[in-house]
Amino acid sequence: EKIGSLTRFVEPIVLRLKALEDVGQEFDQLTVNEYVPGVGLSPHVDTHSMFTNVLASVSLAGHTVMEFRRGEEKQALLLPRRSALILSGEARYAWRHYIPHRKTDPLEEGRAVPRPTRRVSFTFRRIQVNPCNCDWPGECDTRKNEQLKILPRVEDAYVRRMYDAIAPHFSSTRFSRWPKVVEFLNSIDKGSVVADIGCGNGKYLSTRNDCMFLASDLSVGLVNVCVEKSFDAVAADGLNCPYRDSSCDAAICIAVVH
Ligand SMILES: [Zn+2]
Structure with a gap:
């Protein structure tokens, strides 16, 4: 102005x-x-x-x-x-x-x-x-901002809706847990609150029965798969988690960023 x-x-x-x-x-x-x-x-x-x-x-x-x-x-x-x-x-x-x-x-x-x-x-x-x-578009904030506006639409069309569509099939093919992730979860203190951002079908949520998992995923289809397995999961954007700051003792975010 x-x-x-x-x-x-x-x-x-x-x-x-x-x-x-x-x-x-x-x-x-x-x-x-x-x-x-x-x-x-x-x-x-x-x-x-x-x-x-x-x-x-x-x-x-x-x-x-x-x-x-x-x-x-x-x-x-x-x-x-x-x-x-x-x-x-x-x-x-x-x-x-x-x-x-x-x-x-x-x-x-x-x-x-x-x-x-x-x-x-x-x-x-x-x-x-x-x-x-x-x-010089590579240095240009105008161009970068335009891209940022496009990205959520791309993610919505090609990530969220795709996972919603393939959720049941995806779930039946994703059951083996990565050993390093299990090792990490097993190292956490008893009673910890653990966020699983991008929880998918919830394959890590049963790793510890003595911890509380806050699970979320962008795909409602995958969250429903978790809910059917009686896990506590919500549909949420991993970049805008519905949790208070400093409310978790540990967090995992596995195979989410590509
Ligand atoms: Zn410019």
Whole structure:
């Protein structure tokens, strides 16, 4: 949400930046940071969906060395005092940028240059109104959010309904218990409360008669198989379990994540 215009004294900077060929837009958002020696900036890509393609950062009072990383590739860039860094395209969307948390910066000749006592950065951005449409979908939060919206539908159609349909058959073919899981369950203290997330046909629920099992599965068909065997099971999403925090002594989640 826009809360108003930028403060008057930065207007000349905004206009000078806008006049640059690589900018060509008017910034409407400003972040001011003060850096003292030893303080840096953690690696990040500015959120795609929040800001447009071009970002500008003006270094005042002192210089710094900003580093850029993409996969194994790394670049360092000196940002002199009173300079403006313009980031756009691949550098803005795909490379992480950061300022190492240190008090001196090594130069190629082996010398170490101390950080200035103070650097103030004015970072200008423009709020992005539409979803991001960049060429780097792997780094793009707009695209990742779209995928997250699709996933529950895929899971519902191809996982939950599939298990509902095959539950009786699935159950009759899944009776042998994995030894390591049994070994783990047998190591738990008597009287423990044990969650079985994604309990399937409940083949582990009878492992310990002296523990209390809270069983759940996404598939109602499989939960019904458990209920028919007189187990206490509920249909629930394993990512949103209907249990209070810290209410179980142990939990198993076997062959659920593929
Ligand atoms: Zn993007």
